[in-house]
Amino acid sequence: MASSTTPLLTDHRRDPDSEDAARDQSPATPSGPSKLREILLFVWALLASAGVLILAVWVSHKQQTSFGKPADKRNLIFMVSDGMGPASLSLTRSFRQHTEGLEYGDVLTLDKHFWGTSRTRSSSSLVTDSAAGATAFSCALKSYNGAISMLPGYTPCGTVLEAAKKAGYTTGLVVTTDITDATPACFASHVNYRLQQDEIALQEIGQGPLNRVVDLMLGGGRCHFLPNTTEGGCRQDDIDVIELAQKEYGWNYVGDRSTFDEFEEGKKEVPLPMLGLFAPTDIPFELDRRTMNDQYPSLSEMARTALRALEKATESSDKGFFLMIEGSRIDHAGHGNDPSAQVREVLEYDKAFKAVLDFLDESKTEGVLVATSDHETGGLSVARRKRNMPP
Numbered sequence: 001m002a003s004s005t006t007p008l009l010t011d012h013r014r015d016p017d018s019e020d021a022a023r024d025q026s027p028a029t030p031s032g033p034s035k036l037r038e039i040l041l042f043v044w045a046l047l048a049s050a051g052v053l054i055l056a057v058w059v060s061h062k063q064q065t066s067f068g069k070p071a072d073k074r075n076l077i078f079m080v081s082d083g084m085g086p087a088s089l090s091l092t093r094s095f096r097q098h099t100e101g102l103e104y105g106d107v108l109t110l111d112k113h114f115w116g117t118s119r120t121r122s123s124s125s126l127v128t129d130s131a132a133g134a135t136a137f138s139c140a141l142k143s144y145n146g147a148i149s150m151l152p153g154y155t156p157c158g159t160v161l162e163a164a165k166k167a168g169y170t171t172g173l174v175v176t177t178d179i180t181d182a183t184p185a186c187f188a189s190h191v192n193y194r195l196q197q198d199e200i201a202l203q204e205i206g207q208g209p210l211n212r213v214v215d216l217m218l219g220g221g222r223c224h225f226l227p228n229t230t231e232g233g234c235r236q237d238d239i240d241v242i243e244l245a246q247k248e249y250g251w252n253y254v255g256d257r258s259t260f261d262e263f264e265e266g267k268k269e270v271p272l273p274m275l276g277l278f279a280p281t282d283i284p285f286e287l288d289r290r291t292m293n294d295q296y297p298s299l300s301e302m303a304r305t306a307l308r309a310l311e312k313a314t315e316s317s318d319k320g321f322f323l324m325i326e327g328s329r330i331d332h333a334g335h336g337n338d339p340s341a342q343v344r345e346v347l348e349y350d351k352a353f354k355a356v357l358d359f360l361d362e363s364k365t366e367g368v369l370v371a372t373s374d375h376e377t378g379g380l381s382v383a384r385r386k387r388n389m390p391p
């Protein structure tokens with residue numbers, strides 16, 4: 001992975017009028033060892049704070065050997081490891097190897113499918129946020145930090161999920177943060193700024209010019225669906241969005257783990273459209289969730305349930321499904337400089353990734369998995385430096 005960083009680091013093109021250009025003017029030109037030191041510091045700072053290195057994983061299944069699979073029916077699973085940079089993976093890989101006593105060469109499932117890196121600056125900043133990042137994923141267009149599938153100038157851009165729905169696909173979103181948070185929001189809503197979560201909730205259930213485009217949503221963020229008059233509601237208005245979803249847009253609603261468990265292992269069919277909100281805001285970090293296993297489903301459990309539900313729903317259709325799965329809280333652990341939480345978030349994401357691969361192997365339909373990150377958070381560095389020793 002180290003070698004793949006080189007081209008990115010030598011690519012220092014600058015927008016002359018961007019805010020970053022002004023910041024990067026060096027006041028003096030140091031020479032000799034101090035210049036080298038400056039360069040190393042700059043490289044370190046760029047790596048640590050800009051998070052330009054993003055992991056992209058691409059798995060296309062059964063392209064050459066689609067025995068008996070319908071040629072024109074496909075499923076697309078798009079995975080986002082929000083806020084995950086190379087150091088997160090490096091730490092997680094070593095952590096697992098050490099704690100589980102695995103072989104020196106042991107790697108994560110993600111490592112086995114590593115494909116490349118990308119640079120992800122937004123139109124307004126050298127460091128993209130999750131909103132501009134997910135707008136790029138969903139619309140394939142660059143926009144400003146905070147944009148929820150909205151372009152500079154505030155014109156909405158059509159998303160891959162909306163296009164899939166229009167083409168007859170069944171669609172889903174699975175996250176561990178609020179379902180109204182930036183990444184999922186960018187697939188099924190359009191607002192000027194990411195904090196407009198009350199509006200995002202309404203658009204996600206189907207209130208808007210395109211009506212309902214999502215068939216399945218699993219995650220946290222229930223409070224954005226409850227009115228300001230109820231306990232547990234964090235909306236500014238008095239709209240009961242869960243009730244509106246059920247009455248006006250035909251959603252089924254599940255709000256607790258025990259009902260979620262009824263769908264496990266295909267015991268009971270998941271009725272679509274399905275809105276599953278399992279926490280008032282974020283689902284707890286995997287590290288904490290495990291000790292409260294009876295209260296919240298994990299990312300991999302939700303991913304498996306979603307895959308089964310969408311496969312079942314498209315069984316007799318000539319169109320497949322589009323599913324976005326986000327390991328949302330790698331980002332939060334990074335922001336909090338909490339490596340203990342971060343490694344468990346990455347391990348759980350790796351587990352969900354493996355669950356998707358297993359699904360693709362077993363599925364009768366051809367499928368494609370694309371997994372990537374938007375940016376790094378926290379500037380995690382896995383390093384060793386001993387006093388009076390060369391690095």
Ligand SMILES: *[C@@H]1O[C@H](CO)[C@@H](O)[C@H](O)[C@H]1NC(C)=O
Nearest residue numbers: 227228229235236237238239
């Ligand atoms: C709740 O929302 C209603 C309607 O938007 C508003 O009139 C009212 O002031 C809000 N109440 C509180 C306590 O914020």
Ligand SMILES: [Zn+2]
Nearest residue numbers: 082083130374
């Ligand atoms: Zn992010």
